[in-house]
Amino acid sequence: MTVSRKDEMRASFFSTHDIQEEIQNSLSMSVLLVEAFYGGSHKQLIDLLRENVEDCVAYTLPAKKWQWRARTAALYFMQAIPASPTYRVLFASSVLNLSELVALRPDLVRLKKVLYFHENQLVYPVRKHQDRDFQYGYNQVLSCLVADVVAFNSSFNMESFLSSISSFMKMIPDHRPKELDKLIRPKCRVLHFPILFPHVTRQLREPKLHDRPDESCVDDLRAPQVSQGQPPSPGRPEAQSRPEELLCPVEEENEGLLSHHSPPAPIAPCLSQDPEDSLLDHKEGTRQIEAGPGGAVKGKEERDGEREEGHVRPLHIVWPHRWEHDKDPELFFKTLLKLKERGLGFQVSVLGETFTDVPAIFAEARTDLDAHILHWGFVPSKEDYLRVLCEADVVVSTAKHEFFGVAMIEAVHCGCYPLCPKALVYPEIFPSEYLYSTPEQLCKKLQGLCKRPDVVRRHHIKVDTLSFSWAALKEDYKSLLASQEDHLP
Template sequence: MKILFLEPFFGGSHRDFALGFSQHSSHDVDLVTLPARYWKWRMQGAALYFIQKIKDLSRYDLIFTTDMMDLSDFIALAPGDLPPIVMYFHENQLSYPLGPHGKKDFSLGFTNIFSALATEAVFFNSNYHCRAFLRAAKHQIRQMPDFKPDWIMDSLEKKTRVLYPGCRFNAMPFAIEKRTLDLPLIIWNHRWDYDKNPEEFFKVLKDLKKKGIGFYLALMGEQLDLIPKVFTKALEYFSKEILVSGYIESPREYKSWLAKGSVVVSTSIQENFGISIVEAVRQGCFPLLPKRLSYPEIMPEKFHGEIIYKTMADLQKKLETILKDPDRFFSLCQELSGYAGRFSWEVMAKQYDKILEKIK
């Protein structure tokens, strides 16, 4: 098959996904992108760019696009007959939590709904995300004052399915190495933003530091133009514990820091899959994750008692236990690393290819 892959927001996990699929798919994939900035403008205007950029859509067997564009505009304005189109939802504007000063924009939610209705198939990166989207779409439709299109939900439900994203590591089994630092290293490899709930993370670390629990800290992950104040304060308060700070561009260096980590922690209030967690687990970090979002479904259920925390007090207790004796969790980290291998693009691309070949 010849596939046209349109990515309106080519950055972060969107970029990794597009490159991972195009590099590992057995099909011939043409990747056309826009830079990862001005996301609201991308949703409204990306279709106009792609229509002008790609002169002959008829030579493709399938168009694969992601959620940050208005697909109904693209279909309406594109010349000639179009091949089947599918859309992958990394996130959606219906269920995404608002920032501290954010206001609900119903038009963006309807853009997601219309785009999903216009496709042959809609893919979500987790069962959690799929359910959240359908629930929020139903709620938004019910907000309409009259002439509510209740038929939409049945149509959406029939075309949605879950396809986990691939991750940028090898699928082959390997033995993780014992950590060599004199203190356990805590990994934060999430975006420096409000939806990752850094306030709660640093509060737990402050309490542990006050108790005299020793640790190192790696603050990685993408940074925005405006860094939240909680990070500025943390950089000062944990200056003796921090070994590395800021986004690491080199995959090799990033991987090397993960391989030094004893534990990776998430306190997120928004996460539709959790690539950063899976990457850390693959390199031997023990995960501590909240009992919400997509986390319970991407980790083996038999280990939920050790991995999943229910409250912040529970997180602090579990983290303190690991920091006091990280070697105790080594064999479990090895097993979890092997489990994470199933999310490698080498494995996932085969699933994508098989599903896409059936779309007519």
């Protein structure tokens, strides 16, 4: 079919017209979303706000070379954001130097300026003290000083930032500013990152304890949400008696902690469990699907059927974090190698995004743990990613840097038993039974679970994941993005 010159001109006209109409529509928006690092949780939040809050328009930069984004994004946005008299609110993450942007664009000064902290650079771990670039933390302090509201995704994030400002400013040789934290604190609030949880269920017939590789435990992402129980408060599970055979001594706590497939005799896993978690469906060959507290979905298997079958699937461990040194992959792989050396059965899925510099430990572990690997590398499909989480038993964090932890909370929502450092943000979200204080404790807990994977598969996870859902937090975000005029009587 031949396209006439007239048709080409008409198509070009409508294309140009559509672009112009889109620009006009954007200029009528009242909420300006600016993201200098549009990837990961930063992207999730911008997309969620744009889709669920009226009158939002977003201007973003790709999630590459974040150091350069932190240094130069303001200059780019100065030119990229068109002027508009309808803007009322400016929302940006702390990657952007907000002070530079409003200085370069005086028309934005009048807006209600909201700065959101996914992380903070004052306590971000570096390999050596001299590697810390003063400029990144300095940018964030300046941004807070010009912002009207400063929101943090966790109390740990907020307090670690505010309490570090004074010592951070001591890096300035002389004429240091004083009491900046007192200027910033009145603007601050905690607003947890909102997660749009999928509806996840597990197959009703397929005991997870049995090794049936051709019929793996697949989640139905389109199924209706199962009914929820009344969750206990986060971090404070109800006290209940626990069977002695499932208890183990906890090592003394040490100071200076960590920041989407045998040994001779079996030992009891280092895991506390409530008696109610051991309730079983005694119909042979079936699984009873039940929602644990906070909506974390976990199946309850038939113990007698498992023993009769005599073939239990190895513990499936998942590590869904960025492949970077601040997530301490060295500790994770070192722990797995110890389990391997002790002849323990386990399977591992190593997920998460990779960036320019991937630590060498990943290539080494890929070879050393080859026989135990189920999934290796980033899973671009969200549905496939969630399916892996629903198939896994335990999710592990070894982070030295974590201010919220979307990946951990998503994994728990999909039914994974969490193991996290007793530091950083984790005590704010997870009850103590899911925390470890030392690498030795982590290894001992995993060792016990490798020997008794049925224990973790029956456990009802006591984490209120729904308190971090968009449904629970949307009104707070809509209020955050309301202009000052909207709050006037």
